[in-house]
Amino acid sequence: MATVALIDGTNGERLPIKPAYGLACNGCGWCCATEACGVAREHIPDHPAEGPCQALEHDAGRFVCGMIRRPSHYMRLPNDWADGPLGGMIADALGAGRGCDADDPR
Numbered sequence: 491m492a493t494v495a496l497i498d499g500t501n502g503e504r505l506p507i508k509p510a511y512g513l514a515c516n517g518c519g520w521c522c523a524t525e526a527c528g529v530a531r532e533h534i535p536d537h538p539a540e541g542p543c544q545a546l547e548h549d550a551g552r553f554v555c556g557m558i559r560r561p562s563h564y565m566r567l568p569n570d571w572a573d574g575p576l577g578g579m580i581a582d583a584l585g586a587g588r589g590c591d592a593d594d595p596r
């Protein structure tokens with residue numbers, strides 16, 4: 491399996507190994523470190539078309555989606571009052587909680 495690209499914020503912690511496609515997501519971050527999804531590319535101002543997602547956050551040994559957690563921060567909105575409903579809509583659009591949807595690396 492390919493190694494996960496080193497991402498700032500891990501403090502050298504060992505990252506979870508990607509589970510097989512369709513199994514429960516363990517927050518390994520491989521998907522979003524490899525390629526930013528459409529939500530990131532379309533809604534984060536000036537997000538590069540290639541490379542890791544700028545909204546990928548590391549917390550307590552796993553990676554989490556910053557666009558679900560605090561979208562206003564990444565979308566550079568003037569306030570965070572809509573973070574709850576907006577994050578929920580983004581979670582639904584991304585299929586959060588439905589298992590690993592990233593193809594297995596070769």
Ligand code: SF4
Nearest residue numbers: 515516518519521590
């Ligand atoms: S969807 Fe898969 S690759 Fe992405 S963080 Fe979850 S387990 Fe890792």
Ligand code: SF4
Nearest residue numbers: 522526527530543555
């Ligand atoms: S927006 Fe969230 S799901 Fe999409 S690539 Fe970034 S961290 Fe991953």
